[in-house]
Amino acid sequence: MAEDRLYGAIELGGTKTVLAIGTAEGRIVARRTVPTRPPEEVIRDVAAFFNDSGPALTALGVGAFGPIMIDRTAPNFGQLCETNKPGWSGFDLAGALERATRLPVRLVTDVGAAAIGEARVGAxxxxxxxxxxxxxxxxxxxxxxxxxxxxxxxxxxxxxxxxxxxxxxxxxxxxxxxxxxxxxxxxxxxxxxxxxxxxxxxxxxxxxxxxxxxxxxxxxxxxxxxxxxxxxxxxxxxxxxxxxxxxxxxxxxxxxxxxxxxxxxxxxxxxxxALGQDAGITGALLCAAETMREPA
Ligand SMILES: [Zn+2]
The missing domain is CATH 3.30.420.40 (ATPase, nucleotide binding domain)
Incomplete structure (x- = not known):
């Protein structure tokens, strides 16, 4: 049953990254906040949280800081563009997350995730x-x-x-x-x-x-x-x-x-x-549930 499925969500921010597990309706059942460090270290935190935390997940929704290419048809889909955050320029975020979690990844911007959270279950x-x-x-x-x-x-x-x-x-x-x-x-x-x-x-x-x-x-x-x-x-x-x-x-x-x-x-x-600080992570969770309805 779709409503029994659990999804992963990531809100990748400039200073902190929120990791969460929850339902297709946006209800969060587990979370961890880690500092945003160079990409390899963040990916290690992601793998540890999602792979060791117990329940099998269906998909992963990600709201990420930009600039980032979110157009699935672009050759550089999922990659960070030029940024002054050390180590992140050109990093293939979507690919690294797929490899680390073995989950299908739905990627939006951090602001887009918060907007989706507020649009569906908020103000x-x-x-x-x-x-x-x-x-x-x-x-x-x-x-x-x-x-x-x-x-x-x-x-x-x-x-x-x-x-x-x-x-x-x-x-x-x-x-x-x-x-x-x-x-x-x-x-x-x-x-x-x-x-x-x-x-x-x-x-x-x-x-x-x-x-x-x-x-x-x-x-x-x-x-x-x-x-x-x-x-x-x-x-x-x-x-x-x-x-x-x-x-x-x-x-x-x-x-x-x-x-x-x-x-x-x-x-x-x-x-x-209406969701306060949780708008972004809730939106990322709602996006994760959409991967099942997207064409390959
Ligand atoms: Zn300006």
Whole structure:
């Protein structure tokens, strides 16, 4: 019976990797968190957890940091692209995981996994088109349509949407590519570089707090105009500071003016993840269950 099957899930993050075993419905029955180290060591941790942990598994779902090639038809499917994480550039993640676990592997981005988790069993459930954003050491985003992440050229890079700087804001961008993208102005490192402390040290009416909320609001406004999502979920450490998401919502509505589509100003249109820290690993688990339905 399909509902008796157990699946493996991996959330490969920049600093930590979550390993889990659970059901096709996303219920986690075992988990372990390990630091993300060079690839060979992570693969060793993966093999130890899944091969020694008892129950036979059906498939493995993986949400991985990028940039990574997730198009199954590409010759370099499953490989990390150029990254500044030591040892990971060009690493064949999907192949190494298949060899280590002898399981079929379904690969999505880390943000895509969290988006799928929220779309199917979290805050985006019941919405046909939603956006999941994570604002932490960088800004990542994914679109979900009917519970899945649609095919793409590589994957969206919403964090690099260009914004209008607020008057008087001359702080250097922390993005090495852009002077005024959302990530360079409002992600965790940008906040630390500007203010010397994280956003949760400021009151919601402090100008520092309002500045970051404004930039996040601008970014979301661009996404609303382009994709017309029915709801936006904002996760990650920066959005964990109390009041950030409502403040970004107000800023977005203010920037859009009377052009905002109906419903965009409604309470809860922009919200935090219902699954909290578990959005990514839950999404990876749900993806694992899909490998049975995919064409070979
Ligand atoms: Zn950028």
């Amino acid at each position: 985006l459930r019941g919405h046909q088109i939603g956006i999941y954003l994570t604002v932490g050491t960088g800004i990542g985003g994914a679109i979900v349509v009917d519970g899945s992440v649609p095919p793409a050229l590589l994957h969206p890079e919403m964090g690099h949407i260009l914004l209008q700087r607020l008057p008087g804001d001359a702080a250097p961008s922390t993005c090495r590519f852009h002077d005024n993208c959302a990530e360079g102005l409002a992600a965790g490192p940008a906040i630390m570089a500007r203010f010397g402390k994280s956003l949760d040290h400021f009151a919601p009416d402090a100008p520092e707090f309002e500045m970051i909320a404004d930039y996040l609001g601008q970014m979301c406004g661009q996404l609303v105009l382009t994709l017309s999502p029915q709801r936006i979920v904002l996760g990650g450490g920066v959005c964990g500071a109390p009041g950030v998401v409502p403040a970004a919502h107000r800023a977005m509505v203010r920037h859009m003016g009377s052009y905002a589509p109906a419903g965009v100003a409604a309470a809860g249109y922009m919200t935090t993840p």
